[in-house]
Structure formats: C-alpha cells, structure tokens
Amino acid sequence: MDVSERYEQLIAFLNTHLPTPVHHEELADGSLMFTGGSPGEVVARLTKVAVVIEQFAVQWETPYTPVMRPRRVGVVKWRRLPESTVMNVVEQLIRGARDARLSRYITCQLCGETKPPEWMQDEDICQVCSASVLGSVH
Numbered sequence: 015m016d017v018s019e020r021y022e023q024l025i026a027f028l029n030t031h032l033p034t035p036v037h038h039e040e041l042a043d044g045s046l047m048f049t050g051g052s053p054g055e056v057v058a059r060l061t062k063v064a065v066v067i068e069q070f071a072v073q074w075e076t077p078y079t080p081v082m083r084p085r086r087v088g089v090v091k092w093r094r095l096p097e098s099t100v101m102n103v104v105e106q107l108i109r110g111a112r113d114a115r116l117s118r119y120i121t122c123q124l125c126g127e128t129k130p131p132e133w134m135q136d137e138d139i140c141q142v143c144s145a146s147v148l149g150s151v152h
C-alpha cells in the first residue's frame with residue numbers, strides 16, 4: 015500500500031472511530047481537522063506525516079467569545095509505523111482523549127443535566143439556569 019492509499023485509509027479510520035457526529039474541514043495548510051462529538055469531545059488533525067489527537071476544550075476569551083483550545087494528547091508519525099500499529103495507537107488516543115473530556119463534564123445543581131464545562135456559569139449552575147434565575151429577579 016503506498017502513502018496516498020494509507021492517507022485515504024486514515025481518513026476513513028478517523029471518520030469511523032471518532033465519537034459521532036464527525037465534522038471535518040480542510041485547513042489553510044492542507045491538513046484535515048476532524049471534530050468528533052456534539053458538543054465536541056475529540057479533535058484529530060491529519061497531515062501528510064502525522065496524526066495529532068486532542069481533547070476538545072473551549073475557553074471564553076470574553077463572556078461572549080468562546081475559543082476552541084484543544085489539549086493535545088498524542089502525535090503519531092504514521093508513515094514511520096506499520097499500519098496496524100498506527101490504527102491501534104490512534105484508537106487508544108481517541109479513547110483516552112474522550113474519557114478525559116467527559117470526566118470534566120459537570121452536573122448542574124438546578125436542572126440536573128450533565129454538561130461540558132464551557133456551558134457552566136460556575137461549578138454548580140449551568141448558563142441556561144443562571145440566565146433564567148437572573149431573568150426572574152425582576
């Protein structure tokens with residue numbers, strides 16, 4: 015199998031092994047970025063030489079500007095390893111990144127829903143509940 019076939023195979027692998035739904039886009043540098051999960055759980059970046067797996071994370075740059083700040087968990091130089099090894103390692107990294115992301119989810123004390131940290135107003139109350147509580151004050 016040549017390099018371009020392996021590259022295509024990796025695209026198919028990421029599409030089927032990331033948490034669903036999977037969105038992918040081509041970045042300006044020609045690499046592919048895959049985001050798995052809604053809300054996002056795992057981000058994978060594929061270049062001609064490497065697969066980078068990241069835990070999805072968002073930070074609020076201002077109270078109105080969420081910025082994606084994924085946390086890198088592993089880089090695999092896929093051309094240097096046998097195909098089956100690449101698949102195994104990438105699969106483990108995806109699982110680890112997803113577990114790490116989900117472990118940061120918080121259960122809202124008011125509505126009881128478990129939500130990603132960027133949807134929380136503070137450690138106890140989600141933004142939806144916070145907004146409705148504030149709204150009922152007047």
Ligand SMILES: [Zn+2]
Pocket residue numbers: 122123124125126127139140141142143144
């Ligand atoms: Zn809530």
